Amino acid sequence: MDQANILIIGGGVIGCAIARAVSERWQDVFLVEQFPKLGMATSTRNSGVNHSGIYYPKNSLKARFCVEGNRLTYEFCKKRNVPFRHCGKLVVAADAHEVEELAALKKRGEDNGVEGLRLIDADEIRKREPHIKGVAALDVPSTGIVSAEELVHAYARVATNQGASIVPRARVISLEPSAQTICVGLRIGDEEDAQDETIDARCVINAAGLYADEVAAMLGNRSWKIYPVRGEYCEVRGPRSSLINNLVYPLPHSDGLSLGVHFTKTLWGTFLLGPTATYVEGKDNYEKNRLPIADFAHSAKTLLPEIEEKDLQLGYSGLRPKLVPPGGKGIADFVITRDSNVPQVIHLVGMESPGLTAAPGVAEHVAQLVAEVLA
Numbered sequence: 001m002d003q004a005n006i007l008i009i010g011g012g013v014i015g016c017a018i019a020r021a022v023s024e025r026w027q028d029v030f031l032v033e034q035f036p037k038l039g040m041a042t043s044t045r046n047s048g049v050n051h052s053g054i055y056y057p058k059n060s061l062k063a064r065f066c067v068e069g070n071r072l073t074y075e076f077c078k079k080r081n082v083p084f085r086h087c088g089k090l091v092v093a094a095d096a097h098e099v100e101e102l103a104a105l106k107k108r109g110e111d112n113g114v115e116g117l118r119l120i121d122a123d124e125i126r127k128r129e130p131h132i133k134g135v136a137a138l139d140v141p142s143t144g145i146v147s148a149e150e151l152v153h154a155y156a157r158v159a160t161n162q163g164a165s166i167v168p169r170a171r172v173i174s175l176e177p178s179a180q181t182i183c184v185g186l187r188i189g190d191e192e193d194a195q196d197e198t199i200d201a202r203c204v205i206n207a208a209g210l211y212a213d214e215v216a217a218m219l220g221n222r223s224w225k226i227y228p229v230r231g232e233y234c235e236v237r238g239p240r241s242s243l244i245n246n247l248v249y250p251l252p253h254s255d256g257l258s259l260g261v262h263f264t265k266t267l268w269g270t271f272l273l274g275p276t277a278t279y280v281e282g283k284d285n286y287e288k289n290r291l292p293i294a295d296f297a298h299s300a301k302t303l304l305p306e307i308e309e310k311d312l313q314l315g316y317s318g319l320r321p322k323l324v325p326p327g328g329k330g331i332a333d334f335v336i337t338r339d340s341n342v343p344q345v346i347h348l349v350g351m352e353s354p355g356l357t358a359a360p361g362v363a364e365h366v367a368q369l370v371a372e373v374l375a
């Protein structure tokens with residue numbers, strides 16, 4: 001049986017950022033990922049936005065780690081040559097009724113420590129985004145976009161260079177705690193010729209994304225249930241992609257489900273419309289009953305009247321690991337906690353947006369929890 005100081009379950013952006021942070025301080029760090037490659041689940045099926053932290057309730061983990069993570073992500077991208085564009089974004093009020101909400105969003109952002117927020121008028125919107133129709137906007141200069149895929153791989157590369165072992169095609173199937181360690185059961189390889197092995201770990205980190213509730217249940221902890229909420233995208237390519245210069249958002253949905261269908265100019269020059277938000281059955285249900293393109297065109301026309309259905313192509317989709325059940329309201333915070341019965345296990349549950357941004361801040365926090373476990 002192999003021995004590990006730290007075993008991380010899940011090779012998404014959260015697991016890889018944690019691997020980078022903990023391998024800087026400890027040896028014998030393992031990260032296991034069920035898929036053949038890292039970041040194949042939620043971490044590369046998103047908008048790739050380095051969020052500012054304006055949306056989340058004051059003192060929430062989302063606010064704290066988003067603001068911190070925004071800065072750390074830019075620093076990391078510069079140092080490790082991960083493609084990014086620090087372009088800022090506009091949150092646009094479509095009519096006079098929404099202007100008050102815009103001011104409330106500015107105040108919330110300032111309370112969270114987001115710098116440089118500014119309300120701008122229709123003239124300035126036109127200068128920045130000539131095709132966008134709005135009466136006022138919140139200018140959010142710290143927002144930008146990153147290559148999510150390259151970010152995940154860069155975190156993993158640094159972790160590997162620091163001595164961490166990253167093992168793809170390795171699915172955790174059981175967790176058996178004993179007095180000092182956790183015996184982690186692994187199914188390694190493709191289903192036809194898979195082999196079962198175990199690793200004894202002093203500290204286990206559950207960064208299993210959509211499956212974090214099921215991993216916690218392996219210890220008998222049924223505190224959480226994850227509801228997949230699908231976000232779908234359309235893409236505008238070719239000359240019509242010049243309708244958008246940077247990032248343009250409507251005001252967020254009052255139900256807390258999403259930030260609203262927004263426009264994201266990609267690093268490859270197209271722009272994305274989305275993501276939508278629909279509760280679905282199944283944690284790998286990316287394609288069943290996709291929304292028609294006409295729905296995207298319809299909702300986009302409020303801010304971008306020139307857009308036509310024929311400009312759009314169906315894009316990818318991703319699944320949010322929501323803790324709020326269908327019909328529920330409000331924003332659930334990230335859950336980052338040591339297991340109540342097995343404190344050598346650290347769970348990260350409900351790591352939805354802004355998880356891509358927050359990852360380096362979350363990872364530093366988890367490293368402090370690991371220090372408590374290994375003390």
Ligand SMILES: Cc1cc2nc3c(=O)[nH]c(=O)nc-3n(C[C@H](O)[C@H](O)[C@H](O)COP(=O)(O)OP(=O)(O)OC[C@H]3O[C@@H](n4cnc5c(N)ncnc54)[C@H](O)[C@@H]3O)c2cc1C
Pocket residue numbers: 009010011012013014015032033034035038039040041042043044045046047048049050051170171172173207208209210211212215230231232275317318319320321351352353354355356357358
């Ligand atoms: C539509 C959409 C748009 C978004 N846009 C943004 C954005 O613009 N900016 C932003 O900051 N955030 C955004 N997010 C959120 C962000 O993508 C997530 O918060 C982040 O990717 C979560 O990373 P993760 O590592 O927790 O999860 P994942 O990427 O899902 O990684 C978890 C990994 O664990 C593995 N795993 C699960 N169970 C096991 C097991 N038993 N054994 C081994 N491995 C296992 C999975 O295969 C998976 O690879 C968006 C999310 C969605 C869905």
